[in-house]
Amino acid sequence: MVRRARLAERLDPGAGRRLTVVAAPAGYGKTTLLGTWAGTRERVGWLTLDERDNDPTRFLSSLIGALRQGSGEGELGQGVLAALRSPDVRHPDALIGALVNELARRPSTVDVVLDDYHVITGDAVHRVCAFLVERAPEQLHVVLSGRVDPPLPLARWRVRNELVRLGAADLAFTASEAAAFVRDVMRLDLPRPDLMRLHEKTEGWAAGLQIAALSLRGCANSAGFVESFSGRHRDVFDFLGEEVLDRQPADARRFLVETSILDHLSGPLCDAVTGRSDGQETLERLERENLFVVALDDERRWYRYHHLFADFLRARLGPERGELHVRASRWCEANGALPDAIGHAIAAADHDRAVDLIQRGTDDAWSRGEVPTVLGWIEALPADVVRDQPTLVLQQALALALTGKPDRAERLAASVGCEESVPAGFSAAVRSWCARLRGDLPSAIDLARQALALLPADRGGLRVFAADSLGDALWSLGDLPAAETALADAAAIGRDAGHVYGTLSALTLLARVQSERGRLGRAHATLLRAERYVLQQDMEASSATAAIHLGLAALRYERDDLDAAEEAFRTGVESAERTGNVTDLTWGLVGLSRLEHARHRTDAALGTAARAERVARDYGANPEAVVAAAWMVRLRLRRSELPEAAAAEQTLARHTEAGTPGAEIPGRLATARLLHARGRSRDALDQLRPLRDAAQTADRGRDLLEILVLQALAHAQASMPDEAAATLADAFGRAAPEHYVRTFVDEGPALAALLPRVPGSEELRAAFARQAAPPQAALVEPMTDRESDVLRLLAVGKNNREIAAELFVSVGTVKTHLNNLYRKLGAHSRTQAVARARALNLPSISTFR
Incomplete structure (x- = not known):
């Protein structure tokens, strides 16, 4: 190695440095320089990129692997990796944001080198990298190395003094x-x-x-x-x-040219391509002779050619190119590297083989959530080849639907002939998904049922897709009994087919439907079943577990286990943030807001509720907007903010008029609550009577309980004590077997005053007694005003540098304040400090929005 101290000094990150770019033509020693420099650093993660890393899923997975390597923390990014396996993931920004936040919570610094960045041509990965650099915590230093400057906002970062660039003139040897x-x-x-x-x-x-x-x-x-x-x-x-x-022996020349088709070389793979048996020995000799061969691991099992040399060698290939790719494809297939086998088959223009491999590989790819990869395989084939394969057309349509392109997906699905049952059923399933995306629930239901009728039992991977769509659409329409049946069937189909995500999706939605029917015990059993299934599949950190955590959190909250509920709500919300699942995220934030209010963190509850509204609005998710607005009405009324409550009620009314699925009952309940708050109890009762009948008819047990409790309060306000007691006794009789608590306690002292007339309500009275005044902060030593400011910024996710900038102090001063906070709060990390402050209801946290 040639030591180049003048460059190593420039590579070391300085204060405020987010990014170092090393850009120069091939052969300027970029990788060697960075490798030498990395040997002087304490924590360095390294990722050598290739064309396949244009798939955001693969790129993020590899990036996390590099960060784990560099930091030595094997659990880093575990949740993000799980989210990447979900076929529902569509928001890379949410995932990289979660990763950045995790890095910011870790004390140690790490450098991460992304080598050969010039092979990245996809905008999606460029956006991910820009997001990573823009929001990089002070613990992270990113190095991008490639042949050209990356298409990122380098000028802006250079003006901010956040970027150092080394070019060809810098790298040229003195x-x-x-x-x-x-x-x-x-x-x-x-x-x-x-x-x-x-x-x-x-x-x-x-x-x-x-x-x-x-x-x-x-x-x-x-x-x-x-x-x-x-x-x-x-x-x-x-x-x-x-x-x-030409100066190499003839057998070496032939070896070099024939193996140049490979991005990565191993002895056995080279033997399969060349028909020889000395691949490993030849690679080791070429490396010793500095013949543009780079070892990729310490064991010398895998190598690659210098890119310039490989390009030169490939230019020497003749008609044998296709056969060499076919041999490579066969070896990769036999050795379990199906994605590489597909790539070589495509390069060989062996379309029959490529089609066969793609059709065999897509099921596993869907399960891993590698939708862009599947789409890339199919779109790399000639259009006429794809058109001649109905299954490929439908796979392409499915990939397009899952990546948010329902119009194109539907056109492709509709273009497939319906003479045979499987293509017809597959097409109907895809079009059902598209109809759900458009909000056309009746069509989604009809198409899902059509798909299930056409698809045979041995096509469980497709059937679970249609069954989940059916259950989801029925739930959205409010037909809970039919939705429960459909989702139970979907879970069975998915389990029998070994389709993990389809099964988990069905089980978690099934538990939500059972909760809405008032069957908390059954919902709890379903969620525990989902948990066991996750453990059996070794997928504890899967993104699909967000709904499990949130479902269990809601049940624990209802049964007044607030500590366990808060932990589960926060875990579920973090997971939903990583996947960008708007339904889970909205429900989770609303549940967390309810819990914060129950714990007298009223301002925090309002901030979380407002965030739930923003999430639903930003995603254009009307059913989720209904959930957020309905809770906002209740929260504003509890804060005695009638004008704001009325504004939230009008939002619900607009959704009801527009026919938003699931808006009618929450909208009318909100109207009744507002009338009751204004003292118009008889008008509220007029609203509630037909609503009660509708909830009973629809078997909406949870809504029915809320309606009965509100009726009891309105009867009491209208000086009708006997009616109030009878109605509350009816509600309690329905609720007691399922152990409802918070549905009653959350209504406050007015309801507590009615309980003495309800037989057997001692458990509820004890719960009301626990709902006492907010706990007082108890610190071993009072916080200073500046420590309170640091804690407030810590709670909103600011890193040390950002806190220092906002408070106009040095990073060292911030660290001093943090150490004092840890001591006073009895904490050892940022997360513990914030959690301890929340538990103590400190003003710095309770006013956080």
């Missing part, structure tokens, strides 16, 4: 570095004049120096060679052929 390279690395004893001339001719280009030195071995006239050597790329390619490749 004369002394070139001399050290030729003498110490290439083991050549050239006269000084020849060294200086070679440096001049190559302009310090490391690959040119290496090429020249390889050819100079055994050359009698070094001065003549150096004088004739050209540093232009065209001349270098000519030279590679005439002076490097």
Whole structure:
């Protein structure tokens, strides 16, 4: 190695540095420089990119692997990795945001090198990288290395002094570095004049120096060679052929050319492609001879060619190219590398083989959530080949639907002939999904049922897709008994087919339907069943577990286990944030807001509720907007903010008028609550009577309980004590077997005053007694005003640098305040400090929105 201290100093991150870019043409020693520098750093993660990393799922997975490698923390990004396996994931920004937040909570710093970034051409990955750099915590230093400047906002970061760039002029070898390279690395004893001339001719280009030195071995006239050597790329390619490749033995030349089709080389794979048996020995020899072979692991099992050299070798390939790719495809298939097998089949233009492999590989890919990869495989085939394969057309349509392109997906699905049952059923399932995305629930139901009728029992992976769509649409329409039946069937279909995500989706939605029917015990059993299934599949950190956590949180809250409920709500919300699942996220935030209000953190509850409204609005999710607005009405009324409650009630009224699924009962309940708050109890009762009948008819047990409790309060307000007691007794009789608590306690003291007339309500009275005044903060030592400011910013996720900037102090001062906070709160981390402050209801946290 050539030590290049002048460059290593510039690579070391300075204060405020987010990014280092190393951009230069091939062969300028970028990787070698960074490798040498990395050896001097304490924590470095390294990711060498290739074209397949244009898939955001693969890129994020590999990035987390590199960060784990560098930080030494094997659990880092575990939740994000699980989210990436979900076929529902559509929001990479949400995932990278969750990863950034996790990094910010860890004390140790880490450098991460993304090498060969020039192979990234997809906008999605560029957006992910821009997001990562823009929001990088002070613990993270990103290094991008490639042949060209990445298409990122470099100018903005340079103006902010957040970027350092090393280009070709920086990386070019100085004369002394070139001399050290030729003498110490290439083991050549050239006269000084020849060294200086070679440096001049190559302009310090490391690959040119290496090429020249390889050819100079055994050359009698070094001065003549150096004088004739050209540093232009065209001349270098000519030279590679005439002076490097052609000087190798015939079997080595053949090996190099034939294996150039491989991005990564191993001995067995090379043997399969070349038909030889000395692949490992040849690779080791080529590496020893510095023949543009780079080892990718310490065990010397995998290698790659220098990219420039590989490009040159591939240009020497003739008609045998296709057969070589076919051999590589067969080896990859036999060794479990089906994605690589597909890539080689496509490169070989062996369309029959590619189609067969894709059809075999898509089920597993859907299960892993690699939807962009599947779409890339199919769209790499000629259009006429895809058109001749109805299953491929439908796979393409499914991928388009799952990536949020329902119009194109529906056109493709509708183009498939319906003469056979499986393609017809697959098409109907895809169109059902598209109808759900458009909000056309009747069509979604009809199409899902059509798909289930057409698809045979042995196509469980497709049937669960249709069954989930059916159950979801029925639930959205409010037909809870039919939805419960459909989702139970979907869970069974998914389990029998081994389709993990389809099964979990069905089970978690089934539990939600059972809760809405008032069957808390059955919902709890379903969620525990889902938990066991997750453990059996070794997918504890799966993104699909967000709904499990939130379902269990809601049940624990209803039964007044607030500590366990808060932990589960926060875990579920974090998971939903990673996946960008608007339904789970909205429900989770509303549940968390209810809990915060129950714990007298009233301002925090309002902030969380407002966030739930923003999430639903930003996603354009009307059913979720109904959930958020209905809770906002109740919260505003509890805060005695009638004008704001009325505004939220009008939002619900607009959704009801527009026919938003699930809006009618919450809207009318909100109206009744507002009438009751204004003292118009008889008008409220007029609203509630038909609503009670509708809830009973629809078997909406949870809504019915709320209606009965509100009726009891309105009767009491209207001086009708007997009616109030009878109605409350009816509600209690329905609720007691399922152990409802918070549905009653959350109505406050007015309801507590009615309980003495209800037999058997002692448990509820005890729960009301526990709902006492807010706990008082108890610290071993009072916080200073500045420590309160730091805690407030800590609670909203600011890192040390951001806190320092906002408070106009140094990062060192922030760290001092943090250490004092940890001591006073009895905490050992940021997360513990915030949790402890919340438990103590400290003002810095309770006013956080």
